[in-house]
Amino acid sequence: MHDLAPMTALGASEPRTDTIGPIRITEAPDWALASVAARLGQEATCQTALRKLLGTPAPGVAAQASGPVLSAFWIGPHIWMFEAPYATHPDLAQQVKAACADTASVTDQTGAWVRFELTGRDLPRLMERLCNLDMGAMQAGHARRSVIEHLGCYVIRHEDSITLYGPRSSAQTLHHALITAARSVF
């Protein structure tokens, strides 16, 4: 095992949590990510492989799906982002590639994103200050791409929480926007 200590996107050794009113904003660094893009003409075969890997069909347009271990969300035509706990899947990209073989191009995206978990009531009131997604119409299992504070982000709606991915290098900007918007509301 190597001896390089990881740093979170917000520049600390431990993830940060902020509680503002009923909202909790938690940095979640312990997630491995891998993008999967089906190869041309291999779309059906790729989806079969992904279904086997995920334990459920790969999510459709603007959706998220969770299997027993992995989860995934749609990010483009025949392109998905796979997620897994980093501790158990530091090599997620290789695992996914092994499952898909030559039916897909797989790229490690773990370091490319900062992930925040948003929990608490009235989350739509927070989100309406951040992006133009209609949170009232978004159900659990919906995943959308949107722009927050000029940054391309993914917003995934769960039953009681929201997962937010933004570009890692701008984690502080995104975090600042989240905190400011939350204070603006609550």
Place this chain on the structure above:
Amino acid sequence: MRLKAGGQIDRDTKLSFRFDGKHYKGHPGDTLASALLANGVRLMGRSFKYHRPRGVLTAGSDEPNALVELRSGGRQEPNTRATVVELFDGLHAAPQNAWPSLRFDALAINDKLSNFLTAGFYYKTFMWPAAFWEKLYEPIIRRAAGLGSITTQPDPDPYDKGFLHCDLLIIGAGPSGLMAALTAGRAGARVILADEDFRMGGRLNAESYAISEMAGSDWAAQIVAELVSLPNVRLMPRTTVFGAFDHGIYGAVERVSDHLPVPQTGKPRQTLWRIYTRRTLLCAGALERPIAFANNDRPGIMTASALRAYVNRWAVSPAETVAVFTNNDDGHRTAADLIAKGVKVAALIDTRPDAPKAAGTELLAGAQVIDTSGRLGLTGVTVKLANGQTRKLACGALGVSGGWNPNVSLTCHQRGRPAWEERIAAFVPAGDLPQGMIVAGAAGGQFSTHATLAGGAEKAAQALTDLGITATKPDLPQAEDAPTRITPFWHVKSDKRAWLDFQNDVTVKDVKLAHQEGFRSVEHLKRYTTLGMATDQGKTSNMGGLAIMAELTGQSIAQTGTTMFRPPYTPVAMGVLAGRSTGQDFRPTRLTPSHHWAKEQGAVFVEVGMWLRAQWFPRKGETTWRESVDREVSATRASVGVCDVTTLGKIDVQGTDAAEFLNRSYCNAFAKLPVGRVRYGLMLREDGIAFDDGTAARLAEDHFVVTTTTANAVPVYRHMEFARQCLWPDMDVQLISTTEAWAQYAIAGPNARKLLQKIVDPAFDISNDAFPFMACAEITVCNGCPARLFRISFSGELAYELAVPTRYGDALIRRIMAEGAEFDVTPYGTEALGVMRIEKGHAAGNELNGQTTALNLGMGRMVSEKKDSIGAVLSRREGLSTADALKLVGFRPKNPQSRIPAGAHLLEKGAKMIVANDLGYVTSACYSPTLESYIAIGFLKNGQARMGETLRAASPLTGEDVEIEIVSAHFVDPEGDRLRA
């Protein structure tokens, strides 16, 4: 004066406020205007042009007169309408457009000069002599013009922005809006009800008549209470919908904290909302218009509906004795309400000979107000009676009613043109309304309370039916249903000035002058006279101006037409448009993986493509940036340096056609690049001009990693995606950005390999034989951390770029510094990077400047003729490859210590500094500590053939003029021995 009873104010609570240096008291529920009137203050400002004394004309957002400067310091806010300022304890406001005081204003001299200051005065007077305009006329006019003044201090308050979605947006919470919201809310639709007032109810709060045996305001409060209980209804008071934009999107400003002295901590002063609607119901009501007559602008003269609103809603009368001047039945309602509240009405002056009878006051039917008196406030009016006699009436206020204009502004924002409706003598919404907009209530020309209530319910149900939502219309409450009885009457004929546009001081005479001088189209009338061009967009004035122009031209008003209303409906503060994006939050910041470490080292940062990059790392004792940069360059060339190059764009290119895709994207060949090797690549634009350069590393047969320049990371990715999706959709290629996924460091210098060997795991042989120049590999470092190693060099030294997953970037730089201590490893920033690449003659953004070709850059032969690639054909255009085409060369000053200015142009010795003699230009220049001389690179006509010649680098901007020798751009290690070592 405050009436003894009534009004929707909290009489138990007193609020202190200050206006024009004097202290007053008011109550919660007051506006600044109502509180001032309650304190006997009618004079609230001076007019824009003539500096005439002015008071309120209205009781709402259409106010043109009572503009004040609110607050002070960084919060100072000019041109604030006193009629919509919600009173708070400690409020202070100052009059504007007055000097030295509101009561005595020196510029009131303009009023005496009014015969000269007619419409077109500026255009006619300041035409000559032309030389006077810039130096004399304009400065004087600018000092005299304008409304209020802005603070020079930064606004201390935060502003916010957001996005809302709804099935039905209802604009206006008057009777029709409330009824519509009730209908849609009960049907379960997602409803937003927005109203600019702090109290919902619209005119119901200002009227005395009952709705189902309740006071109108009580009925409104009851409906609002039910709406509050509906989770699908969002009530937004203090929110002005200011614009109707494309696809059913509306802009709105919510004044979150304007009613407080200071916003609560963390809370915005205002919020800008973008509202996405499926349908919109405009229930914006109607605005009463005045009648123009001589001296109709004195403080105390206001619209009759405003007078009624002040009495009913705020229990305020501007004077003990008032009069009413009307051409329609609504003026009678005002008189009746005033009398009911105990205010003495001197007379009801009705232009209609057949005016209905009035109780409690004298009715002067068929009469007109022909003049007024009172310097700083109305003292009386002169009335011409039906029999031709004149009569003077003493009064301190006059309510004027010229009829009501449906509030059509928002219907015009997508170029909808309203249509004339004779029944109410006003324009009503017509033509192409903004997408999904329906109009209800008074905004649609339905003026009785019953009609507005019914219209609101009906139109809401109609809107929901369009959306497939079934709505049941609520039972309609009982309400007055009086017909509109009006005999249009626009102005009283007079030789004196009669005001139409109070804010811009446009009079009936000005309209006549415009007509006389041929400016008869409404658009010309507007611009010639400035009618309707003030911040109120002529809400109270446009109609009168059009009617008078129609009268003069002999056309109907319908034929005369209207000008265009545009967003914003009412003025919007610049701060709220910016929202949170101000100061350092203006745009996102990108931090490199080594940022925190670099900050600890005291690095000086520079913003590059939103990244904060270390520019140099000052050390103790270094007093100038040059000292630091020279040291960093020398240390790197002498031993080893390290630089964070994470910011360079990285694009993962995979697929069975990945190699061919790159072959078509780059102008040079990539198809045969072996796995484990990197190649420099140049991308051209479609037009053959150089676009970006970088490297492509082949990690597998079907897998490349492309690097781009920092600034072009996104444009190159976009360009490649366009090519993939649109040009060659039949290729099996997948692209994704990995710029952020890897922390990447350049390790450069003769000891780079020795340092790396301490970090790279022993299983990987990075000797020169095993890992030569332009090799690449996926390796591990620090006992198993996955990494990528590229042997590429921007500095010209033996150099590598080492990448690890971003989360380990901070740890890696610390490890490199620790392991490199024995080699005196030196971190270097972008300045040293720049110096070294100039010394090596490598092109960068300064050279790939959107005007240069591969040929200019000395890379003409890279554009392969054996294959096609983007831009290749057009790069061969004749004009781009002439014999004297610009070529990249190096420059050394004759005196090594003479700075060569970047951007300087190249001239023959003795040649004049004119365009015809221009031989090229300097793109990048620096001091080279390696050569102990200033050096530069740039483009010179036929440059390769002029080696050794002496020219001048001259800058007309800085005045520098330096003799230079033309040399190879490769100053250091031109053979490349170092980087292959």
